[in-house]
Amino acid sequence: MLDANLKTQLQAYLQKVTQPFEIVASLDDSDKSRELLGLLEDIVGLTDKIALKTDGSDARRPSFSLNRPGADIGVSFAGIPLGHEFTSLVLALLQVGGHPSKLDAETIAQIQSIEGRFEFETYFSLSCQNCPDVVQALNLMAVLNPNIRNVSIDGALFQDEVERRQVMAVPSIYLNGEVFASGRMEVKEILAKIDSGSAAREAEKLSAKDSFDVLVVGGGPAGAAAAIYAARKGIRTGVAAERFGGQVLDTMAIENFISVQETEGPKLARALEEHVRQYEVDIMNLQRASALIPAQAAGELHEVKFDSGASLKAKTLILATGARWREMNVPGEQQYRGRGVAYCPHCDGPLFKGKRVAVIGGGNSGVEAAIDLAGIVAHVTLIEFDDKLRADAVLQNKLNSLGNVNVIKSALTTEVKGDGQKVTGLVYQDRTTDALHEVALEGIFVQIGLLPNSDWLKGAIELSARGEIIVDSRGETSVPGIFAAGDVTTVPYKQIVIAVGEGAKASLSAFDNLIRSA
Known part of the structure; x- marks a missing residue:
C-alpha cells in the first residue's frame, strides 16, 4: 500500500x-x-x-x-x-x-x-x-x-x-x-x-496590549514580508490576521514563485508563518478588521478595531488584507452557496463525481478548474462573459482536447436555479442575441476573479473605484503613517511574488516614516 x-x-x-x-x-x-x-x-x-x-x-x-x-x-x-x-x-x-x-x-x-x-x-x-x-x-x-x-x-x-x-x-x-x-x-x-466566553476573553487580552511601532493587518504574503522586514529593524511589530496565509491557503498549485519550482498554497502559508515566527513578532490570528481610526494629529496613534471587539494601536500601520473570491451577485447564488454553488474546485470537486457542473469564468483559474473537474464529473460547461477565453494558450489547448467539456462564450449568468435544497441548473443570457438559456446541472464553480478586502476602510482612507487602496510608489496611502501592500492595493498584477515585494517595500517605508517622525 x-x-x-x-x-x-x-x-x-x-x-x-x-x-x-x-x-x-x-x-x-x-x-x-x-x-x-x-x-x-x-x-x-x-x-x-x-x-x-x-x-x-x-x-x-x-x-x-x-x-x-x-x-x-x-x-x-x-x-x-x-x-x-x-x-x-x-x-x-x-x-x-x-x-x-x-x-x-x-x-x-x-x-x-x-x-x-x-x-x-x-x-x-x-x-x-x-x-x-x-x-x-x-x-x-x-x-x-x-x-x-x-x-x-x-x-x-x-x-x-x-x-x-x-x-x-x-x-x-x-x-x-x-x-x-x-x-x-x-x-x-x-x-x-x-x-x-473565549472570544470575549481574547478580545480583552488583545486590547490591553501596548501600542506597536508597526502593526501589520493581514497575514498573507504581503503581510508576512512586511512583518519580517519590520522585525529585523528591531522595532515592536505585530500582525493581526483573519487567517495567516490569506488567499494562498486556497491555492492548490504554485509554480511561479521564484526559486521554488513547485509548491502548494497551504505548504507555502506554513513556511511564511514559520519564517515570521523566527523573529519577535506578536502574531494575533483569527482577527477580522472592522474599522480604522487614523491618528488625528502628529504624535497620536492609529487604531484598528476588530469584529471580536478587540482594539489595537500603532504608530504606523501596514494594511495587507488581500482579496477574496468575486461573486456573481445573481439571484440564487447566496441561497445555494455550499449547496451546489462553490468557489474551490479542488476542495469540493470530488463531491460532484459523476454529475454535471458549470465553471463560470474563462481566465486561467476558470480553465484550470474546468480541466481538473473534467477528470471527476460527468460533464463540464464553461461559461465566459467575453467573446474569447482569457486563459493561457497551453491551458486552452488542454481544455479543447477534453471530450466532456463544452465552452459557451459571450454569456452572462443571470440566475442560479434550485429546488429549495440544492442547485438544479443556471440561466444565462446570450450577449449577442439577448436570448435566455437554461442549463440543467448539479454544481456551479465560480472563478471570476477577486475583490479587495477593503470594505472596512471606506471613509478612512482613499480607495479606487474598484475598492482598492490607493498607494504611491512607496506604498503609502492617503493618510500619513499608514501604508498598504498586496492584492488589496492598486498595484497591478495580483501575484504572490509581487505581494511579497510590496510588503517589504511598505515595511521599509514605514520604518523610514518612524525615523523621520521620531
Whole structure:
C-alpha cells in the first residue's frame, strides 16, 4: 500500500509513539475495505507500539478508530485518509500514542476544561487543502478531552450519506447531528464557537496590549514580508490576521514563485508563518478588521478595531488584507452557496463525481478548474462573459482536447436555479442575441476573479473605484503613517511574488516614516 520511501519516513515518525494503542477497523468485502486493510497492516508493521484489530462494529465501512487502553479517546476515520489527509492520519497516530502537540499550554488547558458532549462529524475530500486543518484540530481536541469525539468522513466514498445530508462543500462539520460549520477552521475558531466566553476573553487580552511601532493587518504574503522586514529593524511589530496565509491557503498549485519550482498554497502559508515566527513578532490570528481610526494629529496613534471587539494601536500601520473570491451577485447564488454553488474546485470537486457542473469564468483559474473537474464529473460547461477565453494558450489547448467539456462564450449568468435544497441548473443570457438559456446541472464553480478586502476602510482612507487602496510608489496611502501592500492595493498584477515585494517595500517605508517622525 505504502511505497518504500513513505514507509521509511513513517517509521521514523512512529518512533515518537510512547504509549501503546490499537487500531480497530470496521470492514466489509469491498475493494476499499481491502485497500484500507492494506494501509493499516503497513502501519502496524512499522512499530510494535500499535496493534490492529478487525472486529470493529462501526456502521460506516470501511472505517477505523484509534483506541488507547485506559483512555477514552474519540478519534476515527471513515474512509482511507491518503492524499492531503495522510498528514492528519500521521498526527493522529502520534497524538493518540502520547506524543505532545505543539499547541500552547493555555489553549490545551482550555480544551481540557470543556464540559458537555461534543460528537463531531467532519466531511472531507482527499483533494481538499482546507480540510486537514479542521480534521487535525478536532482530532487533537478529541485526544485532549474525552467529552469531544470526531469522525472524519471521506465524502467521495460515502456518497449516499453525503446525498442524504446534502453535503456539497468540504470541509463540512456536524456537531451532535446538526450542521456546525463549513470551511477552514483552526482550534481557536472551534473553541470560540463551543466555549462562548473565549472570544470575549481574547478580545480583552488583545486590547490591553501596548501600542506597536508597526502593526501589520493581514497575514498573507504581503503581510508576512512586511512583518519580517519590520522585525529585523528591531522595532515592536505585530500582525493581526483573519487567517495567516490569506488567499494562498486556497491555492492548490504554485509554480511561479521564484526559486521554488513547485509548491502548494497551504505548504507555502506554513513556511511564511514559520519564517515570521523566527523573529519577535506578536502574531494575533483569527482577527477580522472592522474599522480604522487614523491618528488625528502628529504624535497620536492609529487604531484598528476588530469584529471580536478587540482594539489595537500603532504608530504606523501596514494594511495587507488581500482579496477574496468575486461573486456573481445573481439571484440564487447566496441561497445555494455550499449547496451546489462553490468557489474551490479542488476542495469540493470530488463531491460532484459523476454529475454535471458549470465553471463560470474563462481566465486561467476558470480553465484550470474546468480541466481538473473534467477528470471527476460527468460533464463540464464553461461559461465566459467575453467573446474569447482569457486563459493561457497551453491551458486552452488542454481544455479543447477534453471530450466532456463544452465552452459557451459571450454569456452572462443571470440566475442560479434550485429546488429549495440544492442547485438544479443556471440561466444565462446570450450577449449577442439577448436570448435566455437554461442549463440543467448539479454544481456551479465560480472563478471570476477577486475583490479587495477593503470594505472596512471606506471613509478612512482613499480607495479606487474598484475598492482598492490607493498607494504611491512607496506604498503609502492617503493618510500619513499608514501604508498598504498586496492584492488589496492598486498595484497591478495580483501575484504572490509581487505581494511579497510590496510588503517589504511598505515595511521599509514605514520604518523610514518612524525615523523621520521620531
